[in-house]
Amino acid sequence: MKTLMAIIIVQAMATLVPMASGGHPENGTSENIITESTLREFHVFHGTDGKAVKGRIKAYNPDTETVTIIKESGGARKVGLDVLSKADQACVREWHLLHGFFTKVHIHSSVRINSNGVGTEFLIWRPDKEIVYDITLENRSDYDLHDLTIDYCIHYELDRPGNRGRTTEQRAKCGTLAIGTLADGNKAQAETQPLVLPKEYPYEYYKDNELPMGKVKGIRLRIYLPLDSGKKAMREFPSPDVLMKYRKWIAPSGPLAPIN
The missing domain is CATH 2.30.30.140 (SH3 type barrels.)
Incomplete structure (x- = not known):
């Protein structure tokens, strides 16, 4: 069967979530969620x-x-x-x-970084970097899959000055992508909302001043498929894999958290 490409560019509702001190908030699976x-x-x-x-x-x-x-x-x-x-x-x-x-829906994510002064969220004279993840699903399941959605969380660190020296905060930007129907043999591509972070500089450059610095650690995805029984099947995909060990899942909801 010839593979088709359906491009879905979704401007998802997204939230910036600060990680709790001493741990990470976790949104566990419920009795209505089916896993592998x-x-x-x-x-x-x-x-x-x-x-x-x-x-x-x-x-x-x-x-x-x-x-x-x-x-x-x-x-x-x-x-x-x-x-x-x-x-x-x-x-x-x-x-x-x-x-x-x-087992037969293939998932791939790749990151794009634009460092050409995309915003002035932190300092008006300092270029920031914009991070966007491209997500691709390929359906080889022999079924058309309907009403697919993806929840995502981009995990990152924000290093910035404070009253007691520089501190590193663990944060996440989360959102939801509506994929819709993915026919058998087809691909669908979606992109996350941009995450704007202060550009990284060598340690020698920023250690004695008050410039913030951001670093992306990876992305976690949860793909949902509604079933006739009223339940949902859920697959989880971390990139990189090690993200599962030290970053717990965060629900894509909650108030926006300012990071400057």
Whole structure:
């Protein structure tokens, strides 16, 4: 199938969030959020003959409508979709959709930095730098994915002078991107709102004056897919990967925090 490119440039609502002292605010997943671990959960399947078996789905072939179930008691069983109850047929189809979303939607992010005096947010005579992340999704799941959204947080440090010397603050700019429908075989591209930071200079240049300095640490994404059950599937993507270890998730909401 020929791959198409759909360019989606979204000016998202974004917030600047200061990190709490001694830790980072975390917005945990709720009972309505489904993560990749769901694919490995056991389920009680009911047959049209009244029999039941507890197991987890290993594979589903939509062409032959056969599902392979790994039984909790051991061994595998391949059955036709039509021998399962209507509720379990829906469960299998949702599993296949989730499997494609979690394993066959490719995610890539890249950062663009413009250092040509894009703003005067900090000092009117000093050039700042503008950071924008380009985000690309490619759908190879065999399904059209509808109503996709992305929450993002750009994590950065702000080094600036204070009454007791220079301090480094951990901050994040967060927002939401509405992707909409991503057809099978297609790509979608979106961009974050610009983050304007004071340009970095060598330590020898700013150590004895009162110039602030900003440094981007990376971006965390959460991609959401609404399901017919009313729940949402969620994938998380950090760049770089190490960001998951020392930057917790921040919900893209809250008051704007001035950084100058």
